[in-house]
Amino acid sequence: MKRIIMRLVSIGLFVAILLPGVVSAQSTNNAPKKCDVTNDIILPGLWAGANMDLSEIDRNPCIRRDTTSSPGASPVAPSQPAGSLKRSELYIALGDSVAAGLGLPQPTDPTTTQRVCGLTGYAYPVYVAASVNRWYINGSCRSAKASDLFTEQNVNGREQPPQLDTAFANGVPALISVTAGANDLGWNAFLYRCYQSTSTCGTEAEKATLKGLRIALRASIHTSMIAIAAKSGGQPPRVVWTGYYNPLSNNCTNAIPTISQAEINWINSEVQLLNQAIQNTVANYSFARFAPVSFSGHELCTPQPWVQGLNDPAPLHPTVAGQQAISRSVLTKVN
DSSP states (O other): OOOHHHHHHHTOOOGGGGOOOOOOOOOOOOOOOOOOOSSSSSSTTOOTTTTTTOOGGOOOOBBOOOOOOSSSSSBBBBOGGGGGGGGGEEEEEEHHHHHHHTTTOOOOOOOOOHHHHHHOTHHHHHHHHHHHHHEEOOOOOTOOGGGGSSSSSSEEEEEEEHHHHHTTTTBBBBBEEOOSTGGGGGGHHHHHHHHHHHSSSHHHHHHHHHHHHHHHHHHHHHHHHHHHHHHHTOOEEEEEEEEOOOOBTTTHHHHHHTTHHHHHHHHHHHHHHHHHHHHHHHOOTTEEEOOOOOTTTSSBBBBSSOOOTTTTSTTTSOOHHHHHHHHHHHHHHHO
């Protein structure tokens, strides 16, 4: 750990550790109410986002755990006023649009942050929380980078505080999951260029650009992990950092006229390099685990894709079945 810190100091990143201290959320909520199972329970546990507004957690304290794995099932983990949570009871999900569940159904009347960040009740953290039987907060947001774990994020003109402030607002949680890194590489832009443009993607210039961005990503992951250790007072929670899936199958060369087999091969190789960068960095921290994610046989252009199509609300993002697959990967690393 000392060697890592000294290396970060040498490149001027140690200042990032001087993050705001743990934000103490002052709860004025009353004791949990008796459950009314007639209430809408699709999203009672979804947090308003990283704006420290925990009020809606108290609006429906009902507990229902649906452990079915069929597509469309949206299990709801326990939720209760934040003031009464214990460390062993709380799970925090952080990251980007994959962790938010972008493109999947939102509540009928979403909060501002749910709408802005794309948070839904079908994201993988919901399934993880139900399986481990913990209250949870989903502090992820669309377009988030790994660096947004410790810096503010601007989403459509709305400032979101650092996601790690969300994670430690109620003290040290028992479990944190993170899905972040693709946006640090501007990955969507590269993917769109591959399947929307008539020009060939995967040029030498693009390869060189992505290589440099992976170096910066690793620095952001180091900074995030050191911040987690610091905010935890030396007793960090289990952190599970997920990888990313290959979005396109070889069948897409027939379904998408603008993409070639060489481009699909390049996309797959770059996803592997991204995952390797995340895994190698996370491996430096004993409290963290890397959870690989594979959609093999369920990529786009397969009979049962786990990614949204090009005409869906969030192209190449996971479907409900894809979110469930990610949750299973996370759960293998929880214990």
